[in-house]
Amino acid sequence: MLVCDCNDVHYDTIKRAVQKYGDNVEAIIEACDAGTACECCLEDDCSKVELPLPLAIKKALAEI
Numbered sequence: 001m002l003v004c005d006c007n008d009v010h011y012d013t014i015k016r017a018v019q020k021y022g023d024n025v026e027a028i029i030e031a032c033d034a035g036t037a038c039e040c041c042l043e044d045d046c047s048k049v050e051l052p053l054p055l056a057i058k059k060a061l062a063e064i
């Protein structure tokens with residue numbers, strides 16, 4: 001599932017970052033580069049991606 005279109009970041013990468021950093025959004029962004037270009041994917045309703053970053057983090061936290 002695509003989480004950040006600009007930097008081609010997918011859900012599996014986010015999940016690994018959440019396993020390491022928990023709900024520390026800044027650390028997750030720094031680790032995987034999601035949300036560092038147009039910033040659309042930082043918003044829940046971003047239509048450029050399948051799973052915007054806040055929702056991807058929420059999903060990963062629920063799964064780990």
Ligand code: FES
Nearest residue numbers: 005006038039041
């Ligand atoms: S879609 Fe993530 S920074 Fe543009």
